[in-house]
Amino acid sequence: MEVGAAPGSLRLIQLRIGRRISNPSPSFYPKVRCNLKGAGSNGVEPISQNLRMFILGMGFVGQYFAADLKQKGWVVSGTCTSTAMKMKLEQMGYDAYVFDANEPQVEVLDIMKYHTHLLISIPPVPDIGDPLLQHKELLKSRLRDGNLQWLSYLSSTRVYGDSGGAWVDEDHPIMPTSELARSRLAAEEGWSRLGQDLEIAVQIFRLGGIYGPGRSAIDTIIKKEPLSPSQRKRSSRRYTSRIHVSDICQALNASIEKPSNRRIYNIVDDDPAPRAEVFKFAQNLVKSKWQDHGREFTFPQVPETLPSEGVSTEEKRVNNARMKLELGVKLRYPTYKSGLQDITDQMSDPFVS
Numbered sequence: 503m504e505v506g507a508a509p510g511s512l513r514l515i516q517l518r519i520g521r522r523i524s525n526p527s528p529s530f531y532p533k534v535r536c537n538l539k540g541a542g543s544n545g546v547e548p549i550s551q552n553l554r555m556f557i558l559g560m561g562f563v564g565q566y567f568a569a570d571l572k573q574k575g576w577v578v579s580g581t582c583t584s585t586a587m588k589m590k591l592e593q594m595g596y597d598a599y600v601f602d603a604n605e606p607q608v609e610v611l612d613i614m615k616y617h618t619h620l621l622i623s624i625p626p627v628p629d630i631g632d633p634l635l636q637h638k639e640l641l642k643s644r645l646r647d648g649n650l651q652w653l654s655y656l657s658s659t660r661v662y663g664d665s666g667g668a669w670v671d672e673d674h675p676i677m678p679t680s681e682l683a684r685s686r687l688a689a690e691e692g693w694s695r696l697g698q699d700l701e702i703a704v705q706i707f708r709l710g711g712i713y714g715p716g717r718s719a720i721d722t723i724i725k726k727e728p729l730s731p732s733q734r735k736r737s738s739r740r741y742t743s744r745i746h747v748s749d750i751c752q753a754l755n756a757s758i759e760k761p762s763n764r765r766i767y768n769i770v771d772d773d774p775a776p777r778a779e780v781f782k783f784a785q786n787l788v789k790s791k792w793q794d795h796g797r798e799f800t801f802p803q804v805p806e807t808l809p810s811e812g813v814s815t816e817e818k819r820v821n822n823a824r825m826k827l828e829l830g831v832k833l834r835y836p837t838y839k840s841g842l843q844d845i846t847d848q849m850s851d852p853f854v855s
């Protein structure tokens with residue numbers, strides 16, 4: 503499903519994609535040589551100059567994607583909400599800005615506009631909606647006539663609401679069941695419209711539950727974190743869509759190669775398994791890797807049956823065919839099993855002090 507694509511605008515986008523950065527001053531943005539596609543068949547790296555990603559919200563996905571782009575030669579900038587995080591991001595080699603989406607600083611918007619690519623990873627807030635879209639006229643005026651060519655918004659599969667467990671693709675009717683999901687949908691539409699007004703490529707990515715190194719069932723077990731009430735509630739679902747952060751990056755990279763005109767993509771793996779099953783698998787991985795060394799573990803209790811109160815009736819299985827077909831994504835982690843196995847394999851002994 504598109505959010506009202508305008509005829510002829512894709513051609514405009516394609517024309518703009520080929521454009522070079524002309525501003526701002528070279529001392530602020532030194533020339534870079536970026537490799538978009540990796541080594542060519544003749545072993546020579548195809549070079550594309552001046553590709554710059556601005557990430558609004560350098561959180562879990564933002565940082566993972568930033569690292570991926572940086573090692574390909576991109577210049578990456580992004581925002582966070584604290585000075586401590588800004589310092590950390592700068593140490594990692596990024597231009598970082600403390601930024602409050604409720605009160606956006608025009609200086610940061612002006613910097614943003616001289617990037618070629620913009621990823622929005624700031625979630626909506628209850629009662630407010632997307633905090634930055636409260637200022638959409640300001641955004642429109644400050645981001646116009648810059649170098650932006652590509653805008654992507656990280657959304658959530660929660661917008662689909664409840665399908666009674668049926669498979670849902672991007673054309674499935676949207677029936678958000680919560681205030682937050684309705685805000686998500688409004689944010690999708692708002693960012694999509696803004697991108698259209700700026701005449702740049704726009705993609706909306708509906709993500710399943712995100713996991714990866716440092717944020718997974720393995721980490722929950724190792725850190726001995728109890729499940730939160732909302733996690734317990736979601737545990738009772740028959741189906742939970744999830745996606746490894748590395749596969750989100752694959753999809754984002756693919757859409758940079760194939761920019762679209764307000765296309766929506768579900769970004770989930772092939773196996774919408776229940777959380778209890780995932781935790782059982784994770785517990786076995788932890789046991790077999792570390793309990794053999796004489797350790798005892800207490801594992802979080804994950805309910806396998808529906809609790810009588812606070813039952814989440816939101817059941818759906820999210821289809822990822824468009825992501826594979828149109829973006830050509832071949833999932834590195836098609837199921838939670840391969841994803842968790844890899845996280846465990848890469849993990850050094852977390853119990854050594």
Ligand SMILES: NC(=O)c1ccc[n+]([C@@H]2O[C@H](COP(=O)([O-])OP(=O)(O)OC[C@H]3O[C@@H](n4cnc5c(N)ncnc54)[C@H](OP(=O)(O)O)[C@@H]3O)[C@@H](O)[C@H]2O)c1
Pocket residue numbers: 558559560561562563564581582583584587601602603604623624625626633656657658659709710711712713
């Ligand atoms: N986690 C999931 O399973 C899941 C599933 C589907 C979709 N999503 C969505 O996908 C996106 C990326 O997920 P993620 O897990 O990488 O998120 P995340 O780690 O929570 O990162 C969110 C980023 O947004 C920033 N932020 C939050 N409120 C802000 C505000 N008012 N002003 C400025 N910045 C603000 C945060 O800054 P600080 O960290 O400095 O506060 C952080 O950098 C998010 O929109 C998330 O809601 C998540």
